[in-house]
Amino acid sequence: MFSKKWNPDGKHVYITGGSTGLGLSLAQLLTKKGAHVSIVARNQDKLDKALASLEELRVNPSQILKAYSHSLDTASASTEALEAACHPFEGQAPDAVVTCAGGAAPGFFVELEEKDLFNGMQNNYWVQAWTAWAAAKKMAQQKKKGSKIVLVSSTLGLMSMLGWASYAPAKHALRGLADTLHSEMMLYGVSVSIFFPPTMSTPGLDQENKTKPAIVWKIEEGDGVLLTADQAAVSLWKGIEKGDAHITADFSTSLFRASGRGAMPRNNWILDGLYDFVAYIAVPFWRAGVDNQVRGHIQEHEEYLGKKGFYA
């Protein structure tokens, strides 16, 4: 199943969160490769602009390029959105479904409210899980062997640290779902992958930075230059093309992938062994550095909470 590269020419790819950031970059890349592309998101203005950008990249007149404004919040809403996108294809399930919808809102756990934690799971797990569920059912019912489901997690789906209590659990949950489906969808000849992108310079990052605590900023400073959405989309595409179970786009996340693979197949026996070895030596130093930063922040944090009336 994974021995030859997947060719998207003439295939239908369905992308959630496709109006912006990574989803849009992937949609553009696949349009250039001759795929039929359906993008789904909420905001009609952004969808219009995104669709116009796809039209400019069209490589042949028969390509079907469509944008759908739809909620993906529930199983039925996600099913409706998928059905709408399958309509121009006589109801056939897409050849590939890629779920890019999501967005982080970091903060201190003790300051988060019930709704913050709940929304984190909603926006970063369920909106992807419901699409995966609708697509899996449709692909199994139609016996669409060779089709693909690709979820999008984050580096924070493989590891975590302070500030991400409303985000990392959802991204870990997606990994649990992908690893389950990687095994289960073999029953239908459907392959399942998951992408763990690092922080990208996208509109989503600007949103996330609005609630990011200063200490989390400080720890992230060490991450260096951020990937663009276009760069991340190239890595995602290469992983899909090869059929890797776990896909990464940068060196740090590759270390966490290789040293956090659980039971998943390796992408490359030799390289992943090397990554695992490097991680075995290097990650404890990285963690010790972060732990020291956190411990060094204790007094400032107490003052911060005190000012906000936390101890009152």
Add this chain to the structure above:
Amino acid sequence: MFSKKWNPDGKHVYITGGSTGLGLSLAQLLTKKGAHVSIVARNQDKLDKALASLEELRVNPSQILKAYSHSLDTASASTEALEAACHPFEGQAPDAVVTCAGGAAPGFFVELEEKDLFNGMQNNYWVQAWTAWAAAKKMAQQKKKGSKIVLVSSTLGLMSMLGWASYAPAKHALRGLADTLHSEMMLYGVSVSIFFPPTMSTPGLDQENKTKPAIVWKIEEGDGVLLTADQAAVSLWKGIEKGDAHITADFSTSLFRASGRGAMPRNNWILDGLYDFVAYIAVPFWRAGVDNQVRGHIQEHEEYLGKKGFYA
């Protein structure tokens, strides 16, 4: 913080899911070690029996042993339950909070309904997350340095396979929460651990077996003799005593822990390196065996779905 062993004598330990299975076994073990123990669950009959069993194990007359029938379904319900248990201690947060509540309902992803997936997350993530949230806030507010939060995941929080789409994501999410809080609760001197028990012979297993697909049974047959709840509780206790970030009770899960540690501290540099090496060689063989079982089940599965009208 982790250099000396934790002594529960005279400490208050709060255990959710404490009326049965692992939670009850841990409550009994800690009662024998002189801890004040509060157990929380729903069913009053089971709580009464559990509390009676704790009373029999009491080692001194001043031990406070209590049982609380309470829902843990929401942030406010979990906060109320915790507050009730803190009342005999003049409102002081417990010295340790261990969240054992949960239960699995395996099934095929394409046959699960929205509510099945939703309930899986509710019963296996949120009931633990809300208790962790309530406890974290209280410990931080009262500056209870040295206190502990221990979440209970599963082997299926480190890896997964077919049948567990309503369970593995929630157990992975707990791991994401624990790894976040392991870093974040350093700000308050609170240590956070997570336990990954294998399948145990508990009342929860009888419940889970009611919906377990035959192919999942077949794959599990290779697991050998199951741990009892008492055996698992001993491993959990040893991990808490040592302050391990990730706690396991059996060899297989230790392999997945060592080869799936992400950024977490190792329990033992040499042993975990060895586990990681064994996992690097052995896990691909294990996975290949499971994959073959799944692929060998394709025809039978199609017949099964056909009979249930799945393709109609």
